[in-house]
Amino acid sequence: MNSEMARQFALSAQEEAFKYLCDQTASIYDNDFSDLKEIARKLINKDSDVDMSSIGVDNRNSINGIELEIPATQQMADEILPGVMDIKAVARIVDFCNQDYYKNKFYDKEGLGTIEIAVTVKPKEKKSKNNPGSCTLIRHHDYKVVSIVSKKDERPDSYCGSSMLDYVLFVRKGQEEFDNAKEGENSLSLNPVKNNLEIDATDALAKINFGSSGNKYQYLNISSETKDLILNCEKAVKIPELELKGDKVDEIYPQFKNEMKREAGGESVEIRNHKAVFEYYRVPLSDEYCKKGEPDSIDNLETDRGLASLNDRFEYNNSVSYNISNNQSFFPNGIKIKPIDKISEILESDVRKRFFNYGYFKLDLSECSVIVDGVEAVIKRDNPEYIEKYNKLRFPCYNAAHNYITKNPNAIDNEGYKILVNHFTKDINTTNLTKHIKDIANKNQDWSIASKAFTCISDTYAYCEGDEPPFLNNKKFYRKSSNGIPVISESPEDCQYPYAHFILWNKRSLEIDSEINELEEFGIYEPDKNLLHLRGIVQCMTPITLGKKDSVLEVDGCGVLIATDITIEGEIKKKDSNSLCILFARDGKLTINTNKPIQAALIAMGKEYQSSSINCKEELNLEGAIITDRLELSKWKENVTHKITYDKTFAPTKDIYQIYFAKWVTFERILENE
Amino acid sequence: MMNKRKAFTLMEIIIAMALIAVVILSIFMINKNANETSMDAYYEMLAFSLAREPIEIYRGFGYETLSKINKDNSLALPQYPIGKLTPIVFDPLQSNKGIQYPPDAERFQRLIELNEDISRNNQKYISIRVTVMPLGLTKADIWLSRKSIILDSNIMESSKW
Known part of the structure; x- marks a missing residue:
C-alpha cells in the first residue's frame, strides 16, 4: 500500500497546481494592463514549450510545459518522508480551437482549449530501502481565452466582441429613437429640455455614435x-x-x-x-x-x-x-x-x-x-x-x-x-x-x-478646419446572418451584441431567486464583503442588483457580467488599476439608482425587435462608457448634470485578454507503482 | 541357522522422526508466516481503506465547508468526527444509512484531524490527517504488523471563480 501515500500526494499536488494556475491567471496583467504575467503570456501566446496541440502525438513528450508551484504538498511530503519524495506538476496545452461552429474565427487569440496538468510523485532515489511507491496523476481541464478589450488596428475582418468599447457613447438605435420621438412630448429623447449630459472623451479620444446612418439625419439638442x-x-x-x-x-x-x-x-x-x-x-x-x-x-x-x-x-x-x-x-x-x-x-x-x-x-x-x-x-x-x-x-x-x-x-x-x-x-x-x-x-x-x-448636406462631411474633409474610417458593424455567419454592415443598427460568442462565456444561465443565488454560490458576487469578482464573461439569466446605498462595491478582476436587467444601487469602484468591469444588460434594462461614482462600462442592448436602454434615476457619475440601444435621455433624472468620462482602460490601443479554467475534470488517469 | 530379522534400529527411527519433524515444522512455519503476511496485508488494506475514506469524503466537501468544520467540529458528519478517536461501527442493519463496512472493520478505531494553513504561495488549505489503529487486543492488533496507519492529504481552497 505504499503507493497510497504517493496517491494522496498526487491528489493534493493536483489540486494545488490547479489553484496555482487559476490564481496566476486571475489577474494576468501588471502595470495598468501593460505587461502579461509569464504563465498567462505563455498560455495566451501558445508558446512552443507549452503547446502540444500543433504537434504530432509521437512528439508530444518533447514539450516541457510550464512548471506549477506546489509548496504546500512538498511541505507535507517532507514532513512525512523527509527528503524522499520528488513531486512535480506541469501544465501543457493539449488542444486549442479559435473558431465557432460556423467556422467563424474568433478575435486574434481568443478560443477554447484543453489544458493538461500532470503531477508526478516518485522517490528521489530509485532503489530506496523503504520504497514509498510512485504515482502519476494526469487531469484535463477546459479553458477559455476571451478578449475583453481589443486593439483596434489589429481587428480582423470579422466580428470582435469588444469593439463597442471604442465608444464613450454608442446609441445603436439612435436614429430610430430620434425619428420616432413623438410630437407633444416635452422634448425629444436626444434633445432633452431638462437634462444635461456631459461627455468627456478626452482620454484616448473615444468615439461617439448616435446611430445615424444612410441619408438620415439627426439633430442633437434641437427641440x-x-x-x-x-x-x-x-x-x-x-x-x-x-x-x-x-x-x-x-x-x-x-x-x-x-x-x-x-x-x-x-x-x-x-x-x-x-x-x-x-x-x-x-x-x-x-x-x-x-x-x-x-x-x-x-x-x-x-x-x-x-x-x-x-x-x-x-x-x-x-x-x-x-x-x-x-x-x-x-x-x-x-x-x-x-x-x-x-x-x-x-x-x-x-x-x-x-x-x-x-x-x-x-x-x-x-x-x-x-x-x-x-x-x-x-x-x-x-x-x-x-x-x-x-x-x-x-x-x-x-x-x-x-x-x-x-x-x-x-x-x-x-x-x-x-x-x-x-x-x-x-x-x-x-x-x-x-x-x-x-x-x-x-x-x-x-x-x-x-x-x-438649417444645415444638412448629404454628400459631404462637416469638419472644423483644413482644406479637405477628414478621412472617415467608416465603422464596420457585424450582424449575424440566418446561418450564423457575420455579415458586414455600416449601419449602427445592424451592430451585433458585444461579447456575442456565448461559447466563450465562462458561466451561463446562472439564476437568482428567493431560493438560490448562483452568483453568490459561485463566488462571483459577495454582497456581505461588497466584492464583485470578475473573470471573463459570466451570464445570469435573471435580473440582478449590485451594490448598496452608502457602501462601495469593489470590482476585483477583469470581465463582463451579463444579466437580463441590472440595477446599480451604490458606488462601484475598481479594486486596482488592473481591474476592469463591464456590466451588460442583455435584452433588458440597466437602471442606476445612485449618484455615486461608477467605474464601469455599461451596456444595454437587446435583440433587433427589442430595445434596451439605460435609465439613470439619479445623477449619473460614470467613469467608463455607455453602449445602448436607446438613450432615452428624457427619462433620466431631470435638472441635474449627468457625466460620462471615458475610462482610457477601454481604449482600443491594446489587447486585454482573460483566461478562465473550468473546475470540471474532463479526463483523468492515475498510474500507481508500488 | 539363525533367522536374521531385518528392521530399523531405534536410532534410525529417532533420526528419521527428527527429520520428518523438521520438515513438518518448516512447512508449518512457512504456512504460519504466509498466514501472518496475508492477514497483515488484509488488515493493512482495510486500515488504508478506512483512512482514505474520510479524506475522499471531505475532499468532496471542499475547502470552504471543511474550514467551517475545522472551526466548529460539531458540524462534521457524525460518521467522521473530527479530533476524536472513534471506533468503526459495523452495523449491518444500519447499512442503508452509510457505508457498509466489512465486519473486520469494527476491530479498528479512527482519528481524523484537520489543520488549516497557508502555503508559501498564499494559498489556503486544510491539511487532513487520518490515523487508523487496531481497537484493543483484537485480531487486527495481533495480525497487523504496524501499530497504526497514517494518511495525510491537503485540500486546497478552490478558486474564487
Whole structure:
C-alpha cells in the first residue's frame, strides 16, 4: 500500500497546481494592463514549450510545459518522508480551437482549449530501502481565452466582441429613437429640455455614435419645435464677398436706403461709406460655450438649446466683437462633449453633420454719411436713432453649405438669405425665428426655405478646419446572418451584441431567486464583503442588483457580467488599476439608482425587435462608457448634470485578454507503482 | 541357522522422526508466516481503506465547508468526527444509512484531524490527517504488523471563480 501515500500526494499536488494556475491567471496583467504575467503570456501566446496541440502525438513528450508551484504538498511530503519524495506538476496545452461552429474565427487569440496538468510523485532515489511507491496523476481541464478589450488596428475582418468599447457613447438605435420621438412630448429623447449630459472623451479620444446612418439625419439638442425643419437640402449657392459695401448693401438690404429717402422727403439721397458684414456661427452640439452665449443675438433666436449653444464661433472680422457675459446661462441643457476642439474626431459618421451654421447680416454705419441734395448729413449727429436702430438689427441668415465654412466664411445661401430678409423686414421685431420660418414655409408650401435655413448636406462631411474633409474610417458593424455567419454592415443598427460568442462565456444561465443565488454560490458576487469578482464573461439569466446605498462595491478582476436587467444601487469602484468591469444588460434594462461614482462600462442592448436602454434615476457619475440601444435621455433624472468620462482602460490601443479554467475534470488517469 | 530379522534400529527411527519433524515444522512455519503476511496485508488494506475514506469524503466537501468544520467540529458528519478517536461501527442493519463496512472493520478505531494553513504561495488549505489503529487486543492488533496507519492529504481552497 505504499503507493497510497504517493496517491494522496498526487491528489493534493493536483489540486494545488490547479489553484496555482487559476490564481496566476486571475489577474494576468501588471502595470495598468501593460505587461502579461509569464504563465498567462505563455498560455495566451501558445508558446512552443507549452503547446502540444500543433504537434504530432509521437512528439508530444518533447514539450516541457510550464512548471506549477506546489509548496504546500512538498511541505507535507517532507514532513512525512523527509527528503524522499520528488513531486512535480506541469501544465501543457493539449488542444486549442479559435473558431465557432460556423467556422467563424474568433478575435486574434481568443478560443477554447484543453489544458493538461500532470503531477508526478516518485522517490528521489530509485532503489530506496523503504520504497514509498510512485504515482502519476494526469487531469484535463477546459479553458477559455476571451478578449475583453481589443486593439483596434489589429481587428480582423470579422466580428470582435469588444469593439463597442471604442465608444464613450454608442446609441445603436439612435436614429430610430430620434425619428420616432413623438410630437407633444416635452422634448425629444436626444434633445432633452431638462437634462444635461456631459461627455468627456478626452482620454484616448473615444468615439461617439448616435446611430445615424444612410441619408438620415439627426439633430442633437434641437427641440420638437424645430424638428419639422429638418429636411434634406441641396447645396447652396455661394457669394464671394465677406464684407459688403455701398451698392452691395443696398442690393441685399434696400430697406435702409428707402428709409433714408423717406426721411429726405423726396430729395435726392446719396449714402456713402455704409457697410455690412456677416457674422458666422457654427453650432454642432451644446457645449460649454452655451454659457458664454452672446445675449442679443441669442435673444433673436429662440430656437432652443441646439441653436443657442455655440461651439465654434467664427469671427472673420475682428471689428465685430461681442460682450460675452459669463453670468449668462442660455439653454444650459443638452449633450455637451469634451474636448471641443477635437469634436470632429470624436463624433463618428453622420453625427458630424449635426453642425448648425448660421450667420447674421449686420449693417455697419459707423463711418456712414448721408448726402441729401448735395449736403452731407451725418446720420449719427442728426439722427442718432438710426444708428441705434440699425446697429441693433441683426438679420439671421443660414448657411446651407456649411462645410468649408472656415475656409470660405462667405459661403452663404444667397437666395435663401434674400427670401428670409424679405420676410423678416415685414416683421422685424419677431423673436421667434422658428415660428417665423415655419410660417414662411407653410405659407409658401416651400420647405426648401427651411432646408436652406438649417444645415444638412448629404454628400459631404462637416469638419472644423483644413482644406479637405477628414478621412472617415467608416465603422464596420457585424450582424449575424440566418446561418450564423457575420455579415458586414455600416449601419449602427445592424451592430451585433458585444461579447456575442456565448461559447466563450465562462458561466451561463446562472439564476437568482428567493431560493438560490448562483452568483453568490459561485463566488462571483459577495454582497456581505461588497466584492464583485470578475473573470471573463459570466451570464445570469435573471435580473440582478449590485451594490448598496452608502457602501462601495469593489470590482476585483477583469470581465463582463451579463444579466437580463441590472440595477446599480451604490458606488462601484475598481479594486486596482488592473481591474476592469463591464456590466451588460442583455435584452433588458440597466437602471442606476445612485449618484455615486461608477467605474464601469455599461451596456444595454437587446435583440433587433427589442430595445434596451439605460435609465439613470439619479445623477449619473460614470467613469467608463455607455453602449445602448436607446438613450432615452428624457427619462433620466431631470435638472441635474449627468457625466460620462471615458475610462482610457477601454481604449482600443491594446489587447486585454482573460483566461478562465473550468473546475470540471474532463479526463483523468492515475498510474500507481508500488 | 539363525533367522536374521531385518528392521530399523531405534536410532534410525529417532533420526528419521527428527527429520520428518523438521520438515513438518518448516512447512508449518512457512504456512504460519504466509498466514501472518496475508492477514497483515488484509488488515493493512482495510486500515488504508478506512483512512482514505474520510479524506475522499471531505475532499468532496471542499475547502470552504471543511474550514467551517475545522472551526466548529460539531458540524462534521457524525460518521467522521473530527479530533476524536472513534471506533468503526459495523452495523449491518444500519447499512442503508452509510457505508457498509466489512465486519473486520469494527476491530479498528479512527482519528481524523484537520489543520488549516497557508502555503508559501498564499494559498489556503486544510491539511487532513487520518490515523487508523487496531481497537484493543483484537485480531487486527495481533495480525497487523504496524501499530497504526497514517494518511495525510491537503485540500486546497478552490478558486474564487
